[in-house]
Amino acid sequence: MEPEDSPSRPMIDEIHSNGGIGVDEPSRNKRPIISSGEQLDVEAYASLYQGRTKIMRLLFIADHCGGNAAMRLEALRMAYDEIKKGENTQLFREAVQKIDGKLGPNYGVDSAWCEMVDRRAEQKKEKLENELNAYRTNLIKESIRMGYNDFGDFYYAHGALGDAFKNYVRTRDYCTTAKHIIHMCMSAILVSIEMGQFTHVTSYVSKAEQSAEALDPITGAKLRCAAGLAHLEGRKYKLAARKFLEAGPELGSHYNEVIAPQDVATYGGLCALATFDRTELKNKVIDNVNFRNFLELVPEVRELINDFYSSHYASCLDYLGNLKANLLLDIHLHDHVETLYEQIRSKALIQYTHPFVSVDLRMMANAFKTSGAGLEKELEALITDNQIQARIDSHNKILYARHADQRNATFQRVLQTGSEFDRDVRSMLLRANLIKHEYNLRASRKL
Amino acid sequence: MGSLDALVIQIQGLSSSAGDISRLHVILKQAEDSLPSESSRLCPILNQLDPSTHSLGYLYILEACTSAPISKEQATTLVPYIARYISFCVPEQIHLAPDKFVSVCKRFKDQVVLLGTPIRGVAPMLTAVQKLQTSSEHLTTLHPEFLLLCLLAKCYKTGLSILEDNIFEVDQPRDLFLYCYYGGMICIGQKRFRKALELLHNVVTAPMSSINAIAVEAYKKYIMVSLIHHGQFSNSLPKYTSSVAQRVLKNFCQPYIELASSYSSGKIAELEEYVQTNREHFESDNNLGLVKQVVSSMYKRNIQRLTQTYLTLSLQDIANTVQLNSPKEAEMHVLQMIQDGEIFATINQKDGMVRFLEDPEQYKSCEMIENIDSSIQRIMALSRKLTAIDEQISCDPLYLAKAGRERQRFDFDDFDSVPQKFNI
Numbered sequence: 001m002e003p004e005d006s007p008s009r010p011m012i013d014e015i016h017s018n019g020g021i022g023v024d025e026p027s028r029n030k031r032p033i034i035s036s037g038e039q040l041d042v043e044a045y046a047s048l049y050q051g052r053t054k055i056m057r058l059l060f061i062a063d064h065c066g067g068n069a070a071m072r073l074e075a076l077r078m079a080y081d082e083i084k085k086g087e088n089t090q091l092f093r094e095a096v097q098k099i100d101g102k103l104g105p106n107y108g109v110d111s112a113w114c115e116m117v118d119r120r121a122e123q124k125k126e127k128l129e130n131e132l133n134a135y136r137t138n139l140i141k142e143s144i145r146m147g148y149n150d151f152g153d154f155y156y157a158h159g160a161l162g163d164a165f166k167n168y169v170r171t172r173d174y175c176t177t178a179k180h181i182i183h184m185c186m187s188a189i190l191v192s193i194e195m196g197q198f199t200h201v202t203s204y205v206s207k208a209e210q211s212a213e214a215l216d217p218i219t220g221a222k223l224r225c226a227a228g229l230a231h232l233e234g235r236k237y238k239l240a241a242r243k244f245l246e247a248g249p250e251l252g253s254h255y256n257e258v259i260a261p262q263d264v265a266t267y268g269g270l271c272a273l274a275t276f277d278r279t280e281l282k283n284k285v286i287d288n289v290n291f292r293n294f295l296e297l298v299p300e301v302r303e304l305i306n307d308f309y310s311s312h313y314a315s316c317l318d319y320l321g322n323l324k325a326n327l328l329l330d331i332h333l334h335d336h337v338e339t340l341y342e343q344i345r346s347k348a349l350i351q352y353t354h355p356f357v358s359v360d361l362r363m364m365a366n367a368f369k370t371s372g373a374g375l376e377k378e379l380e381a382l383i384t385d386n387q388i389q390a391r392i393d394s395h396n397k398i399l400y401a402r403h404a405d406q407r408n409a410t411f412q413r414v415l416q417t418g419s420e421f422d423r424d425v426r427s428m429l430l431r432a433n434l435i436k437h438e439y440n441l442r443a444s445r446k447l
Numbered sequence: 448m449g450s451l452d453a454l455v456i457q458i459q460g461l462s463s464s465a466g467d468i469s470r471l472h473v474i475l476k477q478a479e480d481s482l483p484s485e486s487s488r489l490c491p492i493l494n495q496l497d498p499s500t501h502s503l504g505y506l507y508i509l510e511a512c513t514s515a516p517i518s519k520e521q522a523t524t525l526v527p528y529i530a531r532y533i534s535f536c537v538p539e540q541i542h543l544a545p546d547k548f549v550s551v552c553k554r555f556k557d558q559v560v561l562l563g564t565p566i567r568g569v570a571p572m573l574t575a576v577q578k579l580q581t582s583s584e585h586l587t588t589l590h591p592e593f594l595l596l597c598l599l600a601k602c603y604k605t606g607l608s609i610l611e612d613n614i615f616e617v618d619q620p621r622d623l624f625l626y627c628y629y630g631g632m633i634c635i636g637q638k639r640f641r642k643a644l645e646l647l648h649n650v651v652t653a654p655m656s657s658i659n660a661i662a663v664e665a666y667k668k669y670i671m672v673s674l675i676h677h678g679q680f681s682n683s684l685p686k687y688t689s690s691v692a693q694r695v696l697k698n699f700c701q702p703y704i705e706l707a708s709s710y711s712s713g714k715i716a717e718l719e720e721y722v723q724t725n726r727e728h729f730e731s732d733n734n735l736g737l738v739k740q741v742v743s744s745m746y747k748r749n750i751q752r753l754t755q756t757y758l759t760l761s762l763q764d765i766a767n768t769v770q771l772n773s774p775k776e777a778e779m780h781v782l783q784m785i786q787d788g789e790i791f792a793t794i795n796q797k798d799g800m801v802r803f804l805e806d807p808e809q810y811k812s813c814e815m816i817e818n819i820d821s822s823i824q825r826i827m828a829l830s831r832k833l834t835a836i837d838e839q840i841s842c843d844p845l846y847l848a849k850a851g852r853e854r855q856r857f858d859f860d861d862f863d864s865v866p867q868k869f870n871i
Contacts, residue, residue: 379756380756380757383755383756384752384755384756391755391756391757391758391803392756392757392758392760393757393758393759394757394758394759394760394761394764395759395760395761395798395800396759400758407810408806408808408809408810411810411815411819414819415819415822418822418823418826419822421826421829422822422825422826422829423645425829425830425833426613426615426829427645427648427649427652428687429615429832429833429836430614430615430617430623430649430653431652431653431654431687432836433615433616433617434617434620434623434653434654435654437617437618437619437620438620438654438656439845443845
């Protein structure tokens with residue numbers, strides 16, 4: 001290590017060879033960044049999903065794309081088309097209201113369609129009810145299960161998620177094999193995710209995992225994704241990362257009514273980056289063969305993880321910055337983008353400073369593409385949080401690592417513990433005396 | 448007429464040996480009821496007696512003398528008598544009638560307060576406390592009275608002398624409450640916040656069956672002192688606190704709890720604004736001075752935090768981060784803190800830079816070793832005391848009877864053995 005007071009020449013070279021500074025390596029900056037400032041391709045995005053989540057995601061994009069009218073209308077148009085394929089009139093009306101006639105006469109209130117769908121729904125409901133009643137009088141378990149299940153499917157298709165959930169859960173009493181239970185759990189998980197009830201998701205995931213012998217790899221991967229989503233929603237990013245990383249490549253696009261494999265890569269990658277330490281990042285993400293398949297789908301995330309690991313922070317942060325706009329349009333991730341980004345940034349700062357005895361702040365600011373003052377503030381916050389053991393020489397703009405003196409710290413702690421013990425025991429004896437006094441008083445009163 | 452003279456003669460005659468004194472005590476007790484009726488003639492008698500040899504008799508006469516309400520003029524004449532008596536009386540004799548002694552001293556305190564010269568009472572009261580005490584661990588009723596006088600006379604240093612003693616034996620819970628409360632205030636006056644915190648903590652966490660005003664006031668001060676000393680305040684009381692205190696105290700001290708939460712935000716402007724809007728409340732509690740100390744402690748806290756983060760920092764930057772108006776003001780603060788030993792730093796006036804240093808204490812000096820050694824001795828003594836009390840309690844028939852009774856309900860076999868664990 002370098003002597004503490006002289007940030008000498010060789011050390012600067014060392015930082016350079018560490019690759020932290022983009023300016024010195026123009027080739028890095030020229031590398032094609034796939035989504036740099038590019039708008040989200042709504043059509044390509046939507047094609048990754050199917051079913052209700054596709055509609056919801058499109059509507060979400062329409063609501064959150066801000067001033068981008070073209071994107072908004074595009075999303076709404078696709079949502080409209082998609083809804084028309086289903087039977088959810090409630091959602092249809094909402095979408096139409098959002099479109100507000102801006103897409104021409106073809107995208108207006110199709111009341112004839114609505115009525116037709118509603119009428120058919122009434123009929124179907126009646127039929128299902130009759131069937132179910134018949135099954136229940138006959139007490140055939142399997143048929144009752146099927147009846148409830150059909151009801152659940154029916155409600156789900158029509159957007160009555162609460163009723164759908166209730167009916168799916170009701171099938172539980174009539175499940176006879178592990179397969180049935182898993183089917184029930186998968187349905188309940190799907191509905192809960194749509195409802196945003198992630199506590200249900202966790203409990204049904206663990207219920208499904210109990211009957212492990214009946215789990216095929218695809219369902220296993222699905223369950224992991226669902227659990228990951230629940231953890232993500234609960235802001236337990238580390239657990240979320242673990243779950244996403246465990247999801248097997250069998251997942252493919254089998255679960256696209258909830259999550260696309262691209263999402264697994266993004267969610268898992270970002271959560272891992274924000275919470276894992278270097279060895280964990282290496283072992284569980286970069287060297288993880290299964291997860292690599294997912295990462296191949298989203299090269300940006302793969303690149304930024306590699307950049308982070310090889311300490312090319314500037315380019316890593318660049319990638320992150322470019323991804324941000326799109327991630328903010330993601331129905332699950334949008335709430336967490338800021339927190340995750342902050343954590344990743346602090347981690348980068350911590351990792352950068354970690355190996356050095358002293359760091360030139362100007363160089364570091366360069367590596368992170370910020371101003372010296374801004375960097376100082378960020379470092380100050382981290383030092384106050386005790387995440388970096390260092391002190392800033394604000395005069396010479398140098399960060400010095402701080403060596404905890406074990407001996408002094410021990411002395412200090414011993415003396416402090418001693419005086420605390422002293423104080424506690426004395427006040428305890430006092431209290432004991434007071435209690436004794438009160439006891440005697442009561443005893444003497446009784447006499 | 449004659450009985451009083453006879454009494455004086457008996458006092459004079461029966462004050463030499465221990466046997467005589469106990470006989471005299473019986474006689475005095477008999478005469479006690481008739482004495483107040485002749486209070487006008489009592490004062491001259493005092494001149495015939497010597498406070499050091501006739502301590503007990505003198506005490507009875509003096510007590511009778513002062514029992515009636517007293518005017519300012521009478522007080523002027525009586526105060527020197529009592530002061531002289533307190534400094535010359537013999538502890539063995541007054542221990543026969545501690546109640547009398549306490550009431551005389553209390554009246555003495557009232558009189559000096561009435562005369563508006565509390566400082567006259569400080570020294571005699573200190574002597575009185577020392578004479579009444581059976582051991583240095585004994586808390587007498589005079590302790591709080593003495594501390595109150597110290598507070599009124601602003602003689603905090605004298606008050607500290609008896610606060611140094613560790614108190615374990617308590618006659619009256621009320622004495623302890625007041626002792627700790629006044630003691631806390633004296634320590635605050637001397638800026639010995641650690642000790643103050645300890646004393647106030649004792650009041651707040653003391654066992655009590657119903658809430659009392661002393662505890663409420665103590666809790667208010669406790670909040671502020673812990674802000675000044677630790678820079679934080681945790682809302683929850685330790686679990687050995689009486690349930691009444693845990694439940695009710697917070698409701699009485701709402702403005703102070705809000706003060707603490709506004710302090711924890713670390714923003715000086717916010718805190719000042721809060722203090723300004725609640726100024727009247729703090730003023731009516733007579734706590735405004737302490738509140739101001741809380742506010743100024745925040746500057747210190749913020750500067751101290753900077754020493755954790757920075758090695759060098761310009762005065763201008765300090766002023767900016769701590770929200771002081773000018774570098775000059777920041778310099779004054781830093782200087783003051785260096786002087787008080789709260790931070791270790793050097794100021795370079797040429798560049799306007801402050802260089803923060805580490806704690807120079809290396810724990811290698813002889814003084815430090817001695818200090819550590821004395822701490823070890825202290826703790827050892829304390830733990831011996833703890834063991835002794837533990838043994839004493841486990842032999843206490845009352846305790847055993849109760850513990851045995853409670854055990855019996857569960858298991859007959861356990862009845863004989865001493866319970867392993869007991870929670871105090």
